[in-house]
Each structure stands twice: as C-alpha cells, then as structure tokens.
Amino acid sequence: MYTIREALQQRADYTHQFNLKTGRHGWLRLTPAYSVKVVEELIERYEAPVKILDPFCGTGTTALSAVNHGHAAVTTDINPFLVWLARAKLAHYSQAVVIEAAKAGKAALDLAQREAVQPASEPSIYKIERWWSEPTRRFLCYLKAAITEAGGPEGPVNDLLNIAFCRTLIKLSNAAFNHQSMSFKSDVQCLFEFDPKVGAMFLDDLTFVLGGAKQNPLERGEIILGDARDLTTHLDSKFDVVVTSPPYANRMSYIRELRPYMYWLGYLLNGRDAAELDWLAVGGTWGVATSRLTEWLPSGDRWLPDDLPSVLSGIANGDNANGALMSNYVAKYFEDMSMHFNNLRDVLNPKARVHYIVGNSTFYKILVSTEKLYANILREYGFTNIEVRPIRKRNSKKELIEFDVSAIWPGS
Numbered sequence: 001m002y003t004i005r006e007a008l009q010q011r012a013d014y015t016h017q018f019n020l021k022t023g024r025h026g027w028l029r030l031t032p033a034y035s036v037k038v039v040e041e042l043i044e045r046y047e048a049p050v051k052i053l054d055p056f057c058g059t060g061t062t063a064l065s066a067v068n069h070g071h072a073a074v075t076t077d078i079n080p081f082l083v084w085l086a087r088a089k090l091a092h093y094s095q096a097v098v099i100e101a102a103k104a105g106k107a108a109l110d111l112a113q114r115e116a117v118q119p120a121s122e123p124s125i126y127k128i129e130r131w132w133s134e135p136t137r138r139f140l141c142y143l144k145a146a147i148t149e150a151g152g153p154e155g156p157v158n159d160l161l162n163i164a165f166c167r168t169l170i171k172l173s174n175a176a177f178n179h180q181s182m183s184f185k186s187d188v189q190c191l192f193e194f195d196p197k198v199g200a201m202f203l204d205d206l207t208f209v210l211g212g213a214k215q216n217p218l219e220r221g222e223i224i225l226g227d228a229r230d231l232t233t234h235l236d237s238k239f240d241v242v243v244t245s246p247p248y249a250n251r252m253s254y255i256r257e258l259r260p261y262m263y264w265l266g267y268l269l270n271g272r273d274a275a276e277l278d279w280l281a282v283g284g285t286w287g288v289a290t291s292r293l294t295e296w297l298p299s300g301d302r303w304l305p306d307d308l309p310s311v312l313s314g315i316a317n318g319d320n321a322n323g324a325l326m327s328n329y330v331a332k333y334f335e336d337m338s339m340h341f342n343n344l345r346d347v348l349n350p351k352a353r354v355h356y357i358v359g360n361s362t363f364y365k366i367l368v369s370t371e372k373l374y375a376n377i378l379r380e381y382g383f384t385n386i387e388v389r390p391i392r393k394r395n396s397k398k399e400l401i402e403f404d405v406s407a408i409w410p411g412s
C-alpha cells in the first residue's frame with residue numbers, strides 16, 4: 001500500500017492507465033517518477049542545511065524532498081490549485097486532526113449517500129457527460145457538499161477530505177491516462193455507471209490519504225502563489241540552491257490536465273478562466289492562448305539565444321499550416337524563460353547552484369534543443385560552470401531526452 005506521499009511522489013508518466021480493478025493510480029502525474037528520483041538525488045548532495053527554491057512547484061516534489069532532508073524550502077507556482085495541493089501535501093497534521101478527518105469523512109459519506117445536504121452545483125466543465133455518468137455526477141455533487149458540511153468550509157480536515165475527493169472523482173471518471181493529454185475511453189457512456197459501492201472507494205481513498213498525512217514532516221516549506229518571471233515581487237529572501245522542473249516547450253497544458261480537479265474544487269468556473277490561466281503559464285497554449293499566440297509579437301526586451309531564430313524559422317516554414325503559430329509558441333516560451341532567468345539572479349546568493357530538469361522537443365521534425373538554449377541564456381546572464389547532463393530518454397522517440405541543466409550564479 002502506498003502512502004499519500006509515495007503516491008504523489010512516485011507518479012509515473014502519463015503513459016500509465018488507471019486500472020479500476022487494482023485501484024492503482026498515479027493520481028496527479030505532473031512529474032514522471034524518474035524526475036522525482038533525480039530531484040531527490042540532487043537534494044541529497046547537500047549535507048548542511050541550505051535554502052532551496054523551486055520556482056515551478058507543480059505538486060511540490062522539490063519542496064517536500066527539501067524539507068524531508070532538513071533544508072528550508074520555498075516554492076512558487078502560478079496555478080492556485082497546485083499551490084493549495086502543495087500546501088496540503090507539506091502541512092503537518094496532528095493525530096487529533098487525522099482522527100477528526102476520519103470521522104468527518106464517514107459523516108460526509110453518510111450525508112452524501114442519504115442525500116441529506118443541499119448538493120453542490122455541477123461544475124461547468126465542457127461536455128461533463130463525457131467525464132462522469134449522470135448518477136456519478138449526482139453522487140459527487142452530494143459528496144462535495146457533504147465534505148464542506150462535515151469537514152468545515154476550510155482548514156486541514158477539509159483539505160484532507162478534498163484530497164480524497166480528488167482521488168475518488170478521477171477514479172470514477174472516464175478519462176484515460178494513456179496519453180500525455182487526457183483522452184476519453186472510446187466506449188465512454190456505458191463504461192462506468194454509478195455503483196453504490198463507490199462510497200467504499202471514497203473511504204479507501206481517505207484511509208490512504210490519512211495514512212500518508214500522519215507521516216508528514218514537522219518542518220514546513222513555504223508555498224507561494226506567484227509568477228516565476230517575477231520572483232522578486234514574491235520572494236523576500238535569497239537562495240543557495242534551485243532545483244526545478246519547469247514546463248517544457250511541448251504544448252502540454254497543466255490547466256487542461258488538471259481541469260477535473262480544478263473545476264470540482266472551484267478553482268475554475270468556466271472555460272474562459274481556464275484559458276486565461278493557461279495563457280499566464282509558461283508554455284500554455286490552450287483555448288484563447290492559441291488565438292493570442294497568432295497575434296503575439298516578441299517584446300524585444302529579453303535576450304534570446306543566437307541559435308533560436310534558425311529553429312523558429314525552421315518551424316515557421318515547415319510543411320504545416322500551423323508552422324507560424326508553433327514558431328510563435330516556441331519564441332514566447334523562450335522569451336518567458338529568459339525573463340525568468342533574468343529575474344532569478346536577484347533572488348540568488350553568490351555561489352548559488354541551479355538545476356533545471358528539462359526535456360527537448362520537436363515541432364514538425366525540427367528539434368528544439370531546450371537544454372542548449374537554456375545553457376546559452378544562463379551564460380548570457382552571467383552564470384558560470386554551465387553543464388548539460390542527459391538524464392534519460394523520454395519515450396520511444398529517440399531524440400526526446402531529458403537533461404539536468406546546471407550552473408552557478410557567481411554573484412553580481
């Protein structure tokens with residue numbers, strides 16, 4: 001049996017599909033398991049306590065590993081749902097809170113099964129019927145409201161119940177996790193009709209969550225809602241080490257991937273909000289972001305690597321109607337990352353070491369060597385000792401590789 005921390009840490013890649021029979025599910029798989037291992041290894045190198053920053057928090061892997069090894073950790077993310085999740089993941093839960101959450105979970109399930117609360121309204125996720133059958137949605141609406149009733153509207157008990165709720169709702173959904181982006185199983189409608197035994201599933205999920213919560217570290221990291229391109233606004237101290245896995249230039253939308261949780265927990269109210277949040281994120285291209293990218297022009301005030309223009313024109317002139325759009329996508333991605341690296345310098349102590357775990361990508365057979373482009377940006381901004389270390393192949397496409405791009409900030 002996994003603990004919550006193991007489950008959240010050991011998320012496999014999007015290649016593994018949820019198996020309803022065994023109940024094994026990686027839940028929120030933002031970071032492949034091996035990247036988690038790489039992060040752990042990098043952090044283990046520091047014996048004396050250091051101050052570690054992860055500007056792209058995701059589900060909080062770096063911060064959790066840092067505090068587990070006795071370091072101070074601060075992490076930022078632009079996505080409020082992930083900030084909530086990482087805070088819940090890093091919080092310390094007393095025995096009393098865990099017991100209270102177990103009782104509240106049972107009470108919530110009882111209320112939901114008897115339909116003895118005013119149900120929450122159904123989230124306005126596009127084509128919700130593709131995700132959950134009508135009876136399942138009805139149960140989730142009652143359970144959501146019952147969690148607030150029994151666990152309080154906020155606080156640690158509510159957090160723990162809502163993490164279990166997230167696990168349950170994704171298990172009950174028709175979403176398949178065999179692609180990088182969620183897709184739907186083909187025989188959607190009939191695949192999962194509501195089964196009254198799902199109540200037991202929620203309690204199993206809660207037991208699983210509480211089992212992990214009991215082991216949470218006493219030390220807390222600081223998790224901040226903020227933009228990694230503007231760190232100086234959000235951070236008031238300086239750091240010795242950065243370990244992070246930023247978005248890749250591969251069009252993966254975290255908002256799109258996380259939308260079932262974000263809608264049910266009220267972090268997204270409609271498609272427009274979702275698209276706006278995705279546009280704010282580095283590498284976001286979902287919905288409105290696509291049309292904005294068509295008109296997007298480089299600001300011109302960020303340094304971009306000399307080898308980028310040839311990559312961009314290769315993509316723009318590729319044999320594809322979307323070439324110009326994708327070229328803009330890649331250009332904006334590097335402009336955003338350049339802004340981030342530029343700003344990062346102001347929150348680093350002299351001799352700070354930075355590690356970026358990042359993969360390359362391809363657009364219409366044109367290779368975008370993100371690792372080399374990062375190295376060039378870091379060099380331009382005065383970082384030294386720049387190293388690019390291949391970590392592993394990402395999938396069957398042999399040119400797709402993940403790297404650890406590391407460097408030292410000598411101080412200004």
Ligand SMILES: C[S@@+](CC[C@H](N)C(=O)[O-])C[C@H]1O[C@@H](n2cnc3c(N)ncnc32)[C@H](O)[C@@H]1O
Pocket residue numbers: 030031055056057058059060061062076077078079082226227228229244245246247248254280281282283
């Ligand atoms: C590859 S994921 C990080 C995975 C993380 N290491 C983990 O353990 O889950 C990249 C993260 O960067 C966040 N992000 C994207 N743009 C951002 C920005 N401008 N500022 C801060 N975070 C951002 C995304 O929301 C996403 O959570």
